[in-house]
Amino acid sequence: MKLAVVGARGRLGRLISLEAKNRGFDVIDIFRESLEVGHKCHVVIDASLPEGLSKSVAIARDSRAALLVLSTGHKNLEVLPNDLPVCVAPNASFGVFLLSKLCKVLGRFGGEIELIETHHTAKKDKPSGTALMLKEALGRDVNITSLRGGTVPGEHEIRFYGEFEEVRLIHRAEKRELFAVGALKLALILAKKPPGLYSTEDLFSSLLA
Amino acid sequence: MKLAVVGARGRLGRLISLEAKNRGFDVIDIFRESLEVGHKCHVVIDASLPEGLSKSVAIARDSRAALLVLSTGHKNLEVLPNDLPVCVAPNASFGVFLLSKLCKVLGRFGGEIELIETHHTAKKDKPSGTALMLKEALGRDVNITSLRGGTVPGEHEIRFYGEFEEVRLIHRAEKRELFAVGALKLALILAKKPPGLYSTEDLFSSLLA
Amino acid sequence: MKLAVVGARGRLGRLISLEAKNRGFDVIDIFRESLEVGHKCHVVIDASLPEGLSKSVAIARDSRAALLVLSTGHKNLEVLPNDLPVCVAPNASFGVFLLSKLCKVLGRFGGEIELIETHHTAKKDKPSGTALMLKEALGRDVNITSLRGGTVPGEHEIRFYGEFEEVRLIHRAEKRELFAVGALKLALILAKKPPGLYSTEDLFSSLLA
Amino acid sequence: MKLAVVGARGRLGRLISLEAKNRGFDVIDIFRESLEVGHKCHVVIDASLPEGLSKSVAIARDSRAALLVLSTGHKNLEVLPNDLPVCVAPNASFGVFLLSKLCKVLGRFGGEIELIETHHTAKKDKPSGTALMLKEALGRDVNITSLRGGTVPGEHEIRFYGEFEEVRLIHRAEKRELFAVGALKLALILAKKPPGLYSTEDLFSSLLA
Numbered sequence A, B, C, D: 001m002k003l004a005v006v007g008a009r010g011r012l013g014r015l016i017s018l019e020a021k022n023r024g025f026d027v028i029d030i031f032r033e034s035l036e037v038g039h040k041c042h043v044v045i046d047a048s049l050p051e052g053l054s055k056s057v058a059i060a061r062d063s064r065a066a067l068l069v070l071s072t073g074h075k076n077l078e079v080l081p082n083d084l085p086v087c088v089a090p091n092a093s094f095g096v097f098l099l100s101k102l103c104k105v106l107g108r109f110g111g112e113i114e115l116i117e118t119h120h121t122a123k124k125d126k127p128s129g130t131a132l133m134l135k136e137a138l139g140r141d142v143n144i145t146s147l148r149g150g151t152v153p154g155e156h157e158i159r160f161y162g163e164f165e166e167v168r169l170i171h172r173a174e175k176r177e178l179f180a181v182g183a184l185k186l187a188l189i190l191a192k193k194p195p196g197l198y199s200t201e202d203l204f205s206s207l208l209a
Helices: A011-022 A050-063 A094-107 A129-138 A177-191 A200-205 B011-022 B050-063 B094-107 B129-138 B177-190 B200-205 C011-022 C050-063 C094-107 C129-138 C177-190 C200-205 D011-022 D050-063 D094-107 D129-138 D177-190 D200-205
Strands: A002-006 A026-030 A043-046 A066-069 A085-088 A112-119 A143-148 A155-161 A165-173 A196-198 B002-006 B026-030 B043-046 B066-069 B085-088 B112-119 B143-148 B155-161 B165-173 B196-198 C002-006 C026-030 C043-046 C066-069 C085-088 C112-119 C143-148 C155-161 C165-173 C196-198 D002-006 D026-030 D043-046 D066-069 D085-088 D112-119 D143-148 D155-161 D165-173 D196-198
Touching (some): A002 A050, A011 A026, A011 A177, A050 A066, A066 A177, A085 A177, A085 A200, A094 A129, A094 A155, A094 A177, A094 A200, A094 B094, A094 B165, A112 A129, A129 A155, A165 B094, A177 A200, B002 B011, B002 B050, B011 B026, B011 B177, B043 B050, B050 B066, B085 B177, B094 B200, B112 B129, B129 B155, B196 B200, C066 C177, C085 C177, C085 C200, C094 C129, C094 C165, C094 C200, C094 D094, C094 D165, C112 C129, C129 C155, C165 D094, D002 D011, D002 D050, D011 D026, D050 D066, D066 D177, D085 D200, D094 D129, D094 D155, D094 D177, D094 D200, D112 D129, D129 D143, D177 D200
Parallel strands (some): A002 A026, A002 A043, A066 A085, A085 A196, B002 B026, B043 B066, B066 B085, B085 B196, C043 C066, C066 C085, C085 C196, C112 C143, D043 D066, D066 D085, D085 D196, D112 D143
Antiparallel strands (some): A112 A155, A155 A165, A165 B165, B112 B155, B155 B165, C112 C155, C155 C165, D155 D165
């Protein structure tokens, strides 16, 4: 499968490009310039800064390729084509997707719920975007505690406190490569879909037996 | 609400009776004898040995009461009335119910899953009945590791191993009273149901908003 | 061994008295009155409110007994006898003692350390006294996060964040009876000591092989 | 500081060399050949296969440099010089060192102890060498449970089961780079030591305030 990575010199783009090559994808790294004439691809992964999105769209249109947008913060989502398979994925981790599915179940029941997230000291934003997303999946106004320390790649813990019992759901990232791996999984699924706008959940859910 | 506890001298029966009184239920402890004439109740909780079941059924029939059967190992379930609300609940913990709901979601996705259960040293059976029930909820042939130590009331942990990430679901019992508390919750819900045979899941699910 | 429990109608006193009887101690419950004439004991456990301390001291002096003071908040510690074995134990848990020994080792090394404590919602004071004690054992100005939820009897977690690794030390109380059990362990050790003032650590340390 | 890495093309050697350069060390990667004439270094890190040790020793002797031997399985340790600072470090993780210090304290007390280690599925040996080392630090015949799953870089958990309480000590590796980072820390400390044979513990202990 031929893959174009837009923003391939950014931190995430580099990881995706590297993982993709390791896994036998035919990868075209795209930095500033566009795809050369005649170079067609099956999937475009946008890992660029917000201003890169229109380039990703142009390449996808030109190749009639699926388009996976990873970067968050894009404001001009109206440029997304509706005649191609498109997915906007703020968090490409399969485990986080799983956790959010579980949170939807958990949140439908009564009880005290609390969320604790831990990340390395360099992470400035509190709470993490993933924590906010899980809170939304819970569908409740839960308290979020943010801890920062060491080099922790990312841990999210949801605690349900019952009467004389408790349930904890924990997601632990081992390293950032997981987002690259997840993006490639999403890209593979997206490439086989008919045109339309898909959520991470739509795509991962199609892994269901 | 008037509650008859059959097997009220057994370990679980005693806890149920005590908790129920603490919570303002009108409790009739039933040991060997039957309900006295004229004594009607709304719910019968069977916490007896297998041979006690027919007495519980007789009392429930006589009072037209709901019947909650907690003890496992009953062989003569054909005696259960079908014109009363009835529930057979091998594990009355709300948290374990929640965990089993989550396991059903988790089990539908690919990946490596493993189950670890820890109980006090006096617990002889391995794996625990709850672990087997969770395995069934996962719908997969997962490996179960059983640890025994100290006075641990009960811990069940499901691990999902992904690529560069993992998800853990943990249920922790604080003390055996939780099963009494759960039984009372089930009894309250069951008492309001129309006649029929209900599972723990049916009843707890009706707590859904 | 003959044991006098002062404050035997309080929450902790009652648990101690009950556990002690279960374990074959000869227990004298003392509420308002004093020991009857001729009633001698080997150990006095003070689980009273601050104002009960002088009575405990009187009983211990009269019997030439060891004196274990559990209640915190006693202001008149100068009344403690120095010709008897005496121990003031704000936390009688063996596991917490262990954790505090470990914290002393951990605190001697560089690195980021953080403390998280979780207790049931009824616990008003934040952080817990045990958390403060562990912070002192660490010998550092660590951040303490206090979580409150459900019926959690008490969990203390110390996290050491390293470079690409972390260490966590966790103490989990299963139920309040553990403090009664710990008090009895301390009482047994204290009864065999020569006169003097002992810390929890002195006594538990004598369990060392 | 000038650093020679012997075995710099191996998995660990490569990581060490990379981390060292990132941290401003002056690194000489050594594969098959020896140090060029006139090239002196302060520390030699041996990350080679067993047959590489004599070369590392020769280079260290020639530069009068400290020698840190990381690889395990070296049989010819008698070739180690005794007129240079030398350390043989089977596990260069600071956190594992910390955990083993804690295990020494824990193991001196009575009680039930258990060890659980989890590693990625590619790890064939059971139990892990670190688990065996921790068992030795505990000084007791503890049960070790080995779990294998996913891509887990390495988790070691020691559980102490008490009466109505438990203590858990957990070390979690985030990624293999931690061993490179640890090796560099050890190298820095070793370089300042007088000649002699040092253990990992000797060196990390000198970080004590």
